[in-house]
Amino acid sequence: xxxxxxxxxxxxxxxxxxxxxxxxxxxxxxxxxxxxxxxxxxxxxxxxxxxxxxxxxxxxxxxxxxxxxxxxxxxxxxxxxxxxxxxxxxxxxxxxxxxxxxxxxxxxxxxxxxxxxxxxxxxxxxxxxxxxxxxxxxxxxxxxxxxxxxxxxxxxxxxxxxxxxxxxxxxxxxxxxxxxxxxxxxxxxxxxxxxxxxxxxxxxxxxxxxxxxxxxxxxxxxxxxxxxxx
Amino acid sequence: xxxxxxxxxxxxxxxxxxxxxxxxxxxxxxxxxxxxxxxxxxxxxxxxxxxxxxxxxxxxxxxxxxxxxxxxxxxxxxxxxxxxxxxxxxxxxxxxxxxxxxxxxxxxxxxxxxxxxxxxxxxxxxxxxxxxxxxxxxxxxxxxxxxxxxxxxxxxxxxxxxxxxxxxxxxxxxxxxxxxxxxxxxxxxxxxxxxxxxxxxxxxxxxxxxxxxxxxxxxxxxxxxxxxxxxxxxxxxxxxxxxxxxxxxxxxxxxxxxxxxxxxxxxxxxxxxxxxxxxxxxxxxxxxxxxx
Numbered sequence: 354x355x356x357x358x359x360x361x362x363x364x365x366x367x368x369x370x371x372x373x374x375x376x377x378x379x380x381x382x383x384x385x386x387x388x389x390x391x392x393x394x395x396x397x398x399x400x401x402x403x404x405x406x407x408x409x410x411x412x413x414x415x416x417x418x419x420x421x422x423x424x425x426x427x428x429x430x431x432x433x434x435x436x437x438x439x440x441x442x443x444x445x446x447x448x449x450x451x452x453x454x455x456x457x458x459x460x461x462x463x464x465x466x467x468x469x470x471x472x473x474x475x476x477x478x479x480x481x482x483x484x485x486x487x488x489x490x491x492x493x494x495x496x497x498x499x500x501x502x503x504x505x506x507x508x509x510x511x512x513x514x515x516x517x518x519x520x521x522x523x524x525x526x527x528x529x530x531x532x533x534x535x536x537x538x539x540x541x542x543x544x545x546x547x548x549x550x551x552x553x554x555x556x557x558x559x560x561x562x563x564x565x566x567x568x569x570x571x572x573x574x575x576x577x578x579x580x581x582x583x
Numbered sequence: 584x585x586x587x588x589x590x591x592x593x594x595x596x597x598x599x600x601x602x603x604x605x606x607x608x609x610x611x612x613x614x615x616x617x618x619x620x621x622x623x624x625x626x627x628x629x630x631x632x633x634x635x636x637x638x639x640x641x642x643x644x645x646x647x648x649x650x651x652x653x654x655x656x657x658x659x660x661x662x663x664x665x666x667x668x669x670x671x672x673x674x675x676x677x678x679x680x681x682x683x684x685x686x687x688x689x690x691x692x693x694x695x696x697x698x699x700x701x702x703x704x705x706x707x708x709x710x711x712x713x714x715x716x717x718x719x720x721x722x723x724x725x726x727x728x729x730x731x732x733x734x735x736x737x738x739x740x741x742x743x744x745x746x747x748x749x750x751x752x753x754x755x756x757x758x759x760x761x762x763x764x765x766x767x768x769x770x771x772x773x774x775x776x777x778x779x780x781x782x783x784x785x786x787x788x789x790x791x792x793x794x795x796x797x798x799x800x801x802x803x804x805x806x807x808x809x810x811x812x813x814x815x816x817x818x819x820x821x822x823x824x825x826x827x828x829x830x831x832x833x834x835x836x837x838x839x840x841x842x843x844x845x846x847x848x849x850x851x852x853x854x855x856x857x858x859x860x861x862x863x864x865x866x867x868x869x870x871x872x873x874x875x
Contacts, residue, residue, distance in 0.1 A: 493620035
């Protein structure tokens with residue numbers, strides 16, 4: 354087909370008209386115009402206010418690097434952010450009873466002053482076991498829904514994203530498949546890319562349970578979980 | 584007898600709360616029994632149970648279910664500081680404003696930071712559970728929290744717990760009669776409850792023993808008045824009355840000469856000149872009593 358600028362402009366405009374309401378709705382719910390884009394190499398980029406920046410920023414907590422997520426991870430089986438913030442009374446029962454010690458009270462993790470003292474997840478000491486429903490059992494308000502084990506296993510906390518810049522298979526040229534071995538859903542496959550066998554994440558299988566991030570030996574973590582937008 | 588029953592239920596409830604809040608054993612039932620989780624999670628069954636119990640027996644929720652209240656009761660038990668009715672005058676009008684601010688923050692929605700400040704501060708169950716979780720995290724030698732800012736939050740919660748215990752040790756149930764919006768709502772429901780604590784005018788000698796032993800400083804023996812908006816049915820007054828002048832009996836809201844919805848302030852009664860009983864009973868200017 355011959356190159357036709359007017360045709361391309363028309364298609365762009367049509368696509369914008371289709372996408373604009375979706376983006377506007379998204380911005381309205383999240384109170385910030387942001388979108389996540391999955392690139393070919395598995396990294397996730399967050400677009401904010403039209404500008405694009407790579408969100409693989411890491412802070413160091415107590416000598417151990419922790420992922421600086423753009424969207425904080427909620428406890429499992431919370432339907433969406435609005436519902437969770439409304440129903441959670443910040444009684445920290447889930448934090449006290451989490452056998453993996455991955456829930457902690459949020460201070461500034463949820464942006465814009467939201468979710469103060471409400472629980473958020475971080476995977477320094479473990480990951481969210483797919484069959485564990487302890488937090489839902491102790492939640493007095495039902496902010497964390499007590500669903501059956503099959504639904505809990507399939508519940509999406511976030512999604513894993515991979516940063517080849519810090520992965521030891523690239524930086525130290527070693528064979529490492531810690532994330533692939535420990536993924537409880539088999540969502541990570543090691544695939545040859547650029548002379549190294551690097552993890553590739555199946556978005557349909559990944560639930561964001563954090564096993565890959567917990568077991569990743571690289572510092573800063575080469576694979577980390579990004580929370581859901583809504 | 585009533586006091587011992589209350590004590591038994593309260594100790595059972597507080598033990599369950601402490602065990603589950605310290606993360607020793609998950610007891611979900613005790614959290615679901617609380618009013619604010621039932622309200623926010625719209626647990627209609629539990630709401631009906633709590634409201635029915637309040638309408639029947641008065642504000643028993645605060646004395647046998649609420650862990651913050653029971654904790655303050657225990658701190659109050661180990662002191663000989665007498666409570667006086669007039670103590671409650673200070674800050675008596677804070678509670679409705681706390682309630683209004685909490686409801687307002689709820690209506691403002693989750694985008695407003697006030698919801699995350701008002702609700703954890705005003706809800707006694709959330710406050711108790713969070714403070715005990717802070718104690719667990721600080722002293723149970725688990726290195727769960729390592730960020731400086733979050734450790735500061737934990738120590739702040741520990742300080743709040745100490746303040747509540749010490750203040751109740753000094754002045755009795757301070758949190759409940761000054762801050763707690765739950766106590767305000769249930770207390771004002773229990774003004775109309777079926778049973779309430781009543782003075783027997785023929786027996787009362789105004790020895791003020793009930794006033795000294797009252798956990799909420801709600802007894803006014805000089806006019807034989809119980810402020811039901813604060814009374815939590817701890818039955819200390821009945822157990823300590825040597826004359827047997829106090830009874831847990833049918834409500835006399837509609838026959839009482841005292842308007843129970845209005846709070847007889849200390850100021851009014853202090854200014855009354857000490858005269859014979861007849862002139863003391865006569866209503867004066869600024870008096871909160873009215874003729875029924």
